[in-house]
Amino acid sequence: MKQLKLTFFQIMVAVVLIGLWHVGTSVKIPAGVWGAKAFYPLDPFFFSTPWAVFERTFRDFYTGVIWYHLGITLLETTLAFFIGAAGGVLVGFWFARQQLVAAVFDPYVKMANALPRVVLAPIFGLWLGLGIWSKVALGVTLVFFIVFFNVYQGVKEVSPTVLSNARMLGMNERQLMRHVYWPSALTWMFSSLHTAVGFALVGAVVGEYLGSAAGLGYRIHQAEGVFDVTGVFSGMLVLSIFVIIIDLGVTAIENRLMVWRPTSAASQK
Amino acid sequence: MAVDAPQAEAVALAGMRITFGTNERGAKAFTAVEAVDLHVADGEFVAIVGPTGCGKSTLLNAAAGLLVPSAGSVRIFGQPLTGLNAQAGYLFQAEALFPWKTALDNVAIGLDVAGVPAAESQERAKDWLSRVGLAAFGGRYPHMLSGGQRKRIGLAQVLIRDPKILLMDEPFGPLDAQTRQIMGNLLLELWNAERKAVLFVTHDLEEAIALADRVVIMGAGPASRIIGQWKVDLPRPRDIMEVRLQPAFHTLHREIWSALRDEVVKGYTQAERVA
Numbered sequence A: 001m002k003q004l005k006l007t008f009f010q011i012m013v014a015v016v017l018i019g020l021w022h023v024g025t026s027v028k029i030p031a032g033v034w035g036a037k038a039f040y041p042l043d044p045f046f047f048s049t050p051w052a053v054f055e056r057t058f059r060d061f062y063t064g065v066i067w068y069h070l071g072i073t074l075l076e077t078t079l080a081f082f083i084g085a086a087g088g089v090l091v092g093f094w095f096a097r098q099q100l101v102a103a104v105f106d107p108y109v110k111m112a113n114a115l116p117r118v119v120l121a122p123i124f125g126l127w128l129g130l131g132i133w134s135k136v137a138l139g140v141t142l143v144f145f146i147v148f149f150n151v152y153q154g155v156k157e158v159s160p161t162v163l164s165n166a167r168m169l170g171m172n173e174r175q176l177m178r179h180v181y182w183p184s185a186l187t188w189m190f191s192s193l194h195t196a197v198g199f200a201l202v203g204a205v206v207g208e209y210l211g212s213a214a215g216l217g218y219r220i221h222q223a224e225g226v227f228d229v230t231g232v233f234s235g236m237l238v239l240s241i242f243v244i245i246i247d248l249g250v251t252a253i254e255n256r257l258m259v260w261r262p263t264s265a266a267s268q269k
Numbered sequence B: 001m002a003v004d005a006p007q008a009e010a011v012a013l014a015g016m017r018i019t020f021g022t023n024e025r026g027a028k029a030f031t032a033v034e035a036v037d038l039h040v041a042d043g044e045f046v047a048i049v050g051p052t053g054c055g056k057s058t059l060l061n062a063a064a065g066l067l068v069p070s071a072g073s074v075r076i077f078g079q080p081l082t083g084l085n086a087q088a089g090y091l092f093q094a095e096a097l098f099p100w101k102t103a104l105d106n107v108a109i110g111l112d113v114a115g116v117p118a119a120e121s122q123e124r125a126k127d128w129l130s131r132v133g134l135a136a137f138g139g140r141y142p143h144m145l146s147g148g149q150r151k152r153i154g155l156a157q158v159l160i161r162d163p164k165i166l167l168m169d170e171p172f173g174p175l176d177a178q179t180r181q182i183m184g185n186l187l188l189e190l191w192n193a194e195r196k197a198v199l200f201v202t203h204d205l206e207e208a209i210a211l212a213d214r215v216v217i218m219g220a221g222p223a224s225r226i227i228g229q230w231k232v233d234l235p236r237p238r239d240i241m242e243v244r245l246q247p248a249f250h251t252l253h254r255e256i257w258s259a260l261r262d263e264v265v266k267g268y269t270q271a272e273r274v275a
Helices: A002-026 A048-065 A065-097 A099-114 A117-128 A130-158 A160-168 A173-191 A192-209 A218-226 A228-258 A262-267 B056-064 B103-112 B118-131 B146-160 B177-193 B205-211 B246-275
Strands: B007-021 B032-042 B045-049 B071-075 B088-090 B165-169 B197-202 B214-218 B226-231
Touching: A002 A048, A048 A065, A048 A228, A065 A099, A065 A130, A065 A173, A065 A192, A065 A218, A099 A117, A099 B226, A117 A130, A117 A192, A130 A173, A130 A192, A130 A228, A160 A173, A160 A262, A160 B088, A173 A228, A192 A218, A192 A228, A218 A228, A218 B214, A262 B045, A262 B246, B007 B056, B032 B056, B032 B197, B032 B226, B045 B056, B045 B205, B056 B088, B056 B118, B056 B165, B088 B146, B103 B118, B103 B146, B146 B177, B177 B205, B197 B205, B205 B214, B205 B246, B214 B246, B226 B246
Parallel strands: B045 B197, B045 B214, B088 B165, B165 B197
Antiparallel strands: B007 B032, B007 B071, B214 B226
16 A cells, blocks of 8 residues: 555656646747747757657667667676676775785775766777777776775675684685675675666766767767757666666665575565 | 682683783783683583673683783693684674574584585584574574574584584673573583583673583683682582572572672772773
């Protein structure tokens, strides 16, 4: 009942917003009411119309044009996520176990993380060309730091009692890694997974936007270049749907792997 | 009052001093325990009682090899202890189970890391789960179990490795009074079946007398020492509830408490002075 109510209100938000959009772009304010000329509160040239956006989106899927671009963006996102996450896990573990290394690199890690990644995009374009790899590289620089900080924290924050217990139960360094540090780091990593996947996508789309010949970012950029607002909104719509589907997938994986966690067990209800 | 050191000593702490705080920040050094001589015979159940902050847990950590004493020696079955004490099982006061493993896997882990084949370790873990009365809970994760159940799992996790020495640091501290008694009886039952040397730290004198062969009283910290030892000549097997009704229990309790009371008061005044 509560869930039903919630869903109802969630849908209502969309209905109201789209309704306002629709009315604003289709009902003309007559001449003399507000100004000398009749006009639309939201000019369809700048705001398009909901109907046109849905129609364009449907047509793109129906004719199959969008699938190719969606596939490219998905490929870039996936590669960026896995390469970035693997790097973050490895370096996170390494730093957490070698305090000296962590201390030496600490200022550089902070500097690199503070750098706005968008400024790197042209550099990656220069180094790696306009194909998918410059976009993957941009996504990797975003994903890497999120996963790295979380794994580092996860390894460092293992309960000292659990660690002592593991040692007293006869675990050697390798077994500690497998039975204690790794599961602990995994929890922290999963708590950041939604963010990490989101950033992988941001990297891919921004990279495409700044220079490419395929992908959703490219499509949006092309539409903007010819003042095709309908195309821009349609691209944004596809992007949002895409993100929600990916996020559902991440949640499913998380619930599967984190059964032992009290919070995830509670949210499965 | 003094107790003779028995022949086969499982744990022998001699002239031990443990000092903390000598770190690079130059914090003032803090001596937890001083000049401690403690001998535990094979198969003997020794309880250490003392006021809060007297360094009882520090002694256990030294016997476990988790802590290197600043002075003095630790011998385990006559051998000087280097590194971790592989003959000892340690039941911690705080939560020490692996939250990401099921109860069954938590119990089996000690055998798994020792290289016992998975089928055998699972089988023996199931056996231990039923011995601690949790046969039906093997598939649960620690957060799904109550505090008392988690302690039972912890006990099985430690005992499955068949340690010669059992170190227990206020293991039943966070539990309610009834659960503590049930856990105490379970511990005695398991210990009666297979007698190990036990070093049991508690702040509860009644619990100490009811469980142990010998009660060791430590003075208030810092630099606390052992201020007295009493043999508990109550018949075994005991029931924690019934043993408390015996006159001998009361006599002993009164005798030990009169010595302990002064130390407890001293511990409080010292704590207040610091605060």
